[in-house]
Amino acid sequence: MVTSLDDAAIQFNDQVLVPAILQDYHTRQVLMMAWMNAESIQITLDTGKATFYSRSRQALWTKGETSGHFQHVVTFYYDCDADTLLLEVIPDGPACHTGHTSCFYREIAENAELDKGNSSILKTLNDQIEDRKAHPVEGSYTNYLFNEGLDKICKKVGEESTETVIAAKNGDPDELISETSDLIYHLSVLLNYQGVSFDDVFEKLTARHTHKRRDEYGAAGKIKNK
Template identity: 65%
Template sequence: MNNAIELKFNHHGLIPAVLQDYYTRQVLMVAYMNKEALDKTLETGKATFWSRSRKELWTKGETSGNYQEVVAIDYDCDADTLLVQVLPKGPACHTGETSCFYRNLYTNEEKATGNMDIIHKLADQVQDRRENPVEGSYTNYLFREGVDKICKKIGEESAETIIAAKNDSKEELTYEASDLLYHLTVLLNNQGVTFDDLFVELTKRHK
């Protein structure tokens, strides 16, 4: 930690800390830290807070086992709020939800057309199909047929993606590339590789 930073704790000696999933970028929860909680977080690598109701330190997950392992801590322009990026070892919310922000107040349907989160949702759905097969599911059919069938489909979808690009059709290329990405997701899952593994490799290459 940069000791030259002068964080601005409020008159109660607290600073709000926003927890964010390091990989998915999903906001998980908001809590408060005092100096002691921040020091313990840095010492243990597990997100630790000050409970305003119990008047004591608490490490997220010490009861449930759903620890939040800290990757990085950023602070805002006024130095009065922390952004804590974590690797969650379970749901952050006491309700069992992944995030405390699981209830929607408003969505602009015209602008809510999707983002990178859909990649994680796709991977999660493929994993769910593997663990909880559904009759008539194409994904389960691919898993039953095994790696040879999945790879055959990868080859077919790759060829169709190339043809779409050669046809100079954005719409066609978007459709075929989505098919390719879906089948690649199934292949990765079948072989025990996650998108997080890919992120690690891509990050190493970028550096």
């Protein structure tokens, strides 16, 4: 178990630096890459905020110190060769100075046969529902549900749950996929209406899966060395 930076045996390059990759703890999206030295690593461990070393300015810098978009570190890993770091973070805002969520927003290529979506759609769906609540759109079904209120939303969740069960009983995979998608959407609306997020659900699922919720932070926001 790593109890100090020395115990981690990080392999720094000739400039006494090591590349660090930031990944969103919730969505798993890769956010950015920057350089760290021993001092910035220790500051990150002490404060819980991702801190780096700027090669151009030859100075330490904490991500968010000017923009307010701090990157709060949940887990801190190093790879099998000990020459690359991975920080899972909860961001206060966009990681990229351009305003994009991630610095990796310019696509080189896409395999359309494989790029058919992943679990990140849950956050996208939740963000869209939240946006509909904040900025109603005429003719929006989501706004219709919000306007009708809790009883209507609950009724739709019940209906979609029943239709999902029926699809399963019919043994029709395509129908089951379609009805499950409808159910997840209406459940997302219900969670949002009640002020509950998928992150809350993920936390509960994780606690049940591990039987004991792992502490992510120590006292005063400091990261606990593993």
